[in-house]
Amino acid sequence: MIRLEGVNKGFGAIRIVEGMDLTVEEGESLCLLGRSGCGKSTVLKLMALLDRPDSGRLFIGENDVTKMSDSEVDRLRSEQIAYTFQEPLLIPYVSAVENITMVTGVPKKEAVDMLSRLGLSERLDYHPNKLSGGEKKRVDVARAVLKPSPILIADEPLSNLDPKTGSIVMEILKSRTEKGGILVYSSVEPSEAKVATQVIEMEKK
Amino acid sequence: MGLTGWIVVPAIGQSLESGFTSYANQAGTYVVVESNGNGFGQDKFISNDTIAQIASITGVQNVYPVAVNITNFYFPNYSSNPPPGSNGPIVRGMTVAYSSAVMGGPLGFPVNFVDLTAGQVPTAAEPEFIINILPFPDFDNNMRPFAIGEAASVSISGVDLTATAAGINSYNPLMAGIADVLWNATLVRNQLGEKLYDQTFSKVSSMIIKVTTVGKVASVTEQITNAMTAYPDYLVTYDQSGVTDLLSVESSTAPLYNIIGVVSLVSLISALFIVSYIAVKRRSWEAGLLVSQGWTWNRVTAFFWQYFVILAVTSWLLSILLSMAVSPYATFSYQVYGSVLQIKTSIGLFSYASAGLIAVAMTAAVSLFMKWKLRKIGLDSILREY
Numbered sequence: 206m207i208r209l210e211g212v213n214k215g216f217g218a219i220r221i222v223e224g225m226d227l228t229v230e231e232g233e234s235l236c237l238l239g240r241s242g243c244g245k246s247t248v249l250k251l252m253a254l255l256d257r258p259d260s261g262r263l264f265i266g267e268n269d270v271t272k273m274s275d276s277e278v279d280r281l282r283s284e285q286i287a288y289t290f291q292e293p294l295l296i297p298y299v300s301a302v303e304n305i306t307m308v309t310g311v312p313k314k315e316a317v318d319m320l321s322r323l324g325l326s327e328r329l330d331y332h333p334n335k336l337s338g339g340e341k342k343r344v345d346v347a348r349a350v351l352k353p354s355p356i357l358i359a360d361e362p363l364s365n366l367d368p369k370t371g372s373i374v375m376e377i378l379k380s381r382t383e384k385g386g387i388l389v390y391s392s393v394e395p396s397e398a399k400v401a402t403q404v405i406e407m408e409k410k
Numbered sequence: 411m412g413l414t415g416w417i418v419v420p421a422i423g424q425s426l427e428s429g430f431t432s433y434a435n436q437a438g439t440y441v442v443v444e445s446n447g448n449g450f451g452q453d454k455f456i457s458n459d460t461i462a463q464i465a466s467i468t469g470v471q472n473v474y475p476v477a478v479n480i481t482n483f484y485f486p487n488y489s490s491n492p493p494p495g496s497n498g499p500i501v502r503g504m505t506v507a508y509s510s511a512v513m514g515g516p517l518g519f520p521v522n523f524v525d526l527t528a529g530q531v532p533t534a535a536e537p538e539f540i541i542n543i544l545p546f547p548d549f550d551n552n553m554r555p556f557a558i559g560e561a562a563s564v565s566i567s568g569v570d571l572t573a574t575a576a577g578i579n580s581y582n583p584l585m586a587g588i589a590d591v592l593w594n595a596t597l598v599r600n601q602l603g604e605k606l607y608d609q610t611f612s613k614v615s616s617m618i619i620k621v622t623t624v625g626k627v628a629s630v631t632e633q634i635t636n637a638m639t640a641y642p643d644y645l646v647t648y649d650q651s652g653v654t655d656l657l658s659v660e661s662s663t664a665p666l667y668n669i670i671g672v673v674s675l676v677s678l679i680s681a682l683f684i685v686s687y688i689a690v691k692r693r694s695w696e697a698g699l700l701v702s703q704g705w706t707w708n709r710v711t712a713f714f715w716q717y718f719v720i721l722a723v724t725s726w727l728l729s730i731l732l733s734m735a736v737s738p739y740a741t742f743s744y745q746v747y748g749s750v751l752q753i754k755t756s757i758g759l760f761s762y763a764s765a766g767l768i769a770v771a772m773t774a775a776v777s778l779f780m781k782w783k784l785r786k787i788g789l790d791s792i793l794r795e796y
Contacts, residue, residue: 255702255789275785279706286704294699294793308703352704 206230207252207356207387212261214247221247225261227405231355234379234388236398239407245391246291246360248407252389253358254282265356287352291360291391293345295333301340302329305348319347322377324370339365346374350381357381359390363397375400413729413765414736416678420671421733421757422740429742429753438624439471441631441648442584443617443638445478454641455613464619467633469626475614477517481510481539481591482565510566511588512595512611513540519592520618523585529558529577534596538576539564543586566593567610569601584649588616678765679772686718686776690783697784698792711781718773726766733757 207229214222221244229235237245250256251263254270257278263270265285270278295304305316320329323343333341342365349357359378363371379400382388390401398404443456456475465473488504511519513531524531524540532538561574579592599607621630627648635646697710705713740755784792 250790253702255793275707279701279708282701283704283706288702290702290793294695294702296696296699308700308705348703354704 206264206266207389208262208264209248209251209258210262210264212248212251212258212263214244214251214256214258222251222258227403229387229389229403231385231387232382233403234382234390234401235403235405236401237389237391237405237407238393238395238398239391240393240409243407243409245407249288249358249360249389249391252356253286253288254278255288285354285356287349287354287357289345289349289357289359289362291364293338293341295341295344297333300330300332301325301336301344304333304344305351308348309352311351315351316347319351319377320344323347323373339367339370342366343370343374346377350377355385356387356389359388361391361393363392363394371397411681411729411732413678413725413769414732416674416768417729417733417757417761417765418736418740418755419674421737421761422742422755423666423670424758425740425755426742426753438649439621439627440584441619441621441627441634441646442588443619443634443644443646444588445615446643446645454643455615456617456641456644460637460641461614461617463637464617464634467630467637469622469630470619471622472620474520474618474620475517476511476519476588476616476618477611477613478509478511478589478615479567479610480507481593482507484563484565486563508590509588510539510591510593511616512593512598515595517611517614518595519589523579523582523618524592525580526577527580529575532576532594532597534594534600536576537571537573537597537601538594539573540577540579540592541575541590542579542588542592543590566598567602567606569606571601584647585618588618675768678768682722682769682772683776683779686773687779689718690714690776690780694780694784694787694792697780698789701789702793707781707785711777714780715773715777718777719770722769722773723766726769729765730762733762 207227209225209227212222212225213220225248227235237248239245247256251258254265258271261271265281268277268281270281273281295301296307299307301320302313302316305311305320306313309316317326317329320326320343323346325340325343325347328336328340331340333344336344342362346359346362349359357378362374362378366374375397378388378390382402388401392398461473461475464470483506485504485506487501489499489501492499513519513524514521519542526540529540532540558575558578561572564571564573595611598611602610619630619634621627631646631648638644638646697714700710700713701707734757737755737757742753
C-alpha cells in the first residue's frame with residue numbers, strides 16, 4: 206500500500222504539490238494524468254523514495270517514510286520499489302542486456318527474454334548510443350519490470366513508443382498488479398489511463 | 411605521477427640523509443694522535459694505561475694504537491735543488507728517513523684504512539711496500555713521485571734490503587701523517603728477526619681513535635687531549651672543518667628531508683583526492699541511477715570503491731615501474747675531503763608499500779566523501795546531471 210496524507214512539495218518558492226492525499230492498495234494501479242509540468246514526476250519521485258516531501262506523511266505499507274532515516278529509506282526503496290525514468294537513464298558503456306543484468310543482478314536469460322518480448326532481440330548487445338529513444342525507453346522499462354519489487358513506478362512509460370509496442374509494455378506493466386503488486390504510472394494521454402484502476406488528473410499550478 | 415613522486419622524492423631524501431650520516435660516521439669520526447714533528451723516537455712512547463684510559467672515554471668506539479718507526483731510503487743519484495750561486499743541481503747519494511709501520515696486527519696500521527688507488531697489496535714473500543702519503547716528500551721537500559714498481563735501497567733498524575713500491579694507498583689527510591710507508595708485517599718480521607722486529611715495532615707512537623658519532627668528535631678530542639697532557643711531543647688532531655661541515659649537513663638537511671617527505675605526502679593526497687573527486691563528479695549520475703534502481707548508498711559506495719581500487723592498484727603498479735626507471739638517474743655527487751662522495755637513491759620496501767596503502771586509503775576516503783556529498787546534493791539533483 207502507498208498512502209499520501211497532505212503531502213506538500215516545492216522547489217524554492219514554487220509549489221509543485223499541495224496537500225495531496227491518495228491511497229493505492231495492493232493489486233491496484235494508479236495513473237497520474239496531466240500535462241507536462243503539472244507535477245506528475247515529482248509525485249512519482251516521492252512515491253519512489255527518490256525525494257522527500259516538504260511536509261505531510263507518506264506511507265509505504267505500514268512504514269511512515271517521513272519519520273525514517275536515510276538508511277532506512279534506502280533499504281525500503283531497495284526492497285520495495287522499481288522505477289523507470291521519463292527520460293531513459295542507461296549506463297552508456299555497457300550493452301542493453303548488461304544495463305539490466307549489471308544493475309538488477311537478474312540472470313542474463315531473463316533479461317534477454319524480456320528485451321525480446323519488447324522487440325529488442327536484435328539490439329541486445331547494442332550500447333545505448335546505438336539505440337533510438339524508443340528502444341532506450343524499452344530497455345529502461347525492462348530493467349524496472351525485472352526487479353522483483355512489489356511496487357513499480359513508471360514515469361510516462363509509453364512515451365516515444367509506437368502504439369503496438371506501447372500496448373505490449375502496458376500489458377507487461379499491468380501484469381504486476383495481477384500478482385498483488387502496485388503499479389503507479391504517469392501519462393499525458395487520457396487513453397493510456399484507461400487500464401488503471403485509479404486515475405488522478407493533475408493540473409499545473 | 412603523484413605516487414611516483416611519493417616513492418622517489420622521500421627516497422632521495424632518505425638516501426642523501428643516510429649517505430651523509432654514513433659518510434660522516436665513517437670518515438668524520440676519527441681522531442688521530444701522532445708526533446708533533448719535533449723529531450722521531452720520542453723519549454716517551456704512549457703507555458698501555460694511557461691507551462686504556464682513552465679507550466674508556468664515553469663516545470670512543472675503538473682505539474687503534476700504531477707502532478711507527480723509521481725506514482731509510484737511499485737514493486744513489488739524487489739530483490737535489492741547486493744551492494744559491496751554483497750553476498746546476500747537485501747529483502749525489504741521499505738518504506731520506508720516512509716514517510713507516512706494518513699493516514695489520516695489534517700495533518700495525520689498521521688494514522681497514524688500506525684502500526689502494528693503484529697497485530696491489532704487498533705479499534709476504536716479496537720485499538714490497540705501500541706508499542701512504544702523496545705527494546711523496548723528499549729530502550729537499552720536493553714532491554717526488556714514487557712510481558709503482560720503482561725499487562729503492564732501504565734500511566729498517568739497520569737491516570738493508572732492496573724493496574719495490576707495490577701500491578699507493580688512497581690519500582686520507584688525517585691518516586697520512588701517521589706513516590709514509592706501510593710494510594707487510596710478515597716480510598719485516600722475516601727480515602728483522604723476532605727480537606729486532608719487537609724492538610722496532612712494539613712501542614706505540616701513534617693512535618687512531620674511532621668516535622661513535624660525528625657529533626661527539628669535538629668533546630672526545632678534548633678529553634683525549636687531557637689524557638695526553640703527559641706527552642708534550644704529541645698532537646691530538648681531527649678534521650675540524652670536516653666535522654663542522656658534516657654536522658652542518660646533518661643538522662640543516664634533516665629538517666629539509668622531513669619537509670620534502672611531508673610536501674610529497676600532502677601533494678600525493680591532494681592529487682589523488684582531486685583526481686578522484688573530478689572522476690566522481692563526472693559520474694555522479696551513475697550513482698544516482700544505481701540508487702534509483704534499488705541499490706543502497708552503502709552498496710553504491712562499495713561499488714565505486716572497488717572501481718577506484720582497481721584504478722589505484724593499476725596506478726600503483728605503474729608508479730613502481732616508473733620509480734624503478736627514474737631512481738638510477740637520481741645519483742648525487744659531492745666533493746668531500748679531496749674525494750667524491752656518491753650517493754645513489756635507494757628505494758625501500760616501505761616507500762612502495764606506503765604508496766600502495768595511501769592509494770587504497772585515499773580511494774576509500776574519496777568513496778565515503780562521494781557518498782556524503784551526493785546524499786547531500788540529493789538524488790533528484792544528481793539525476794538531472796544525466
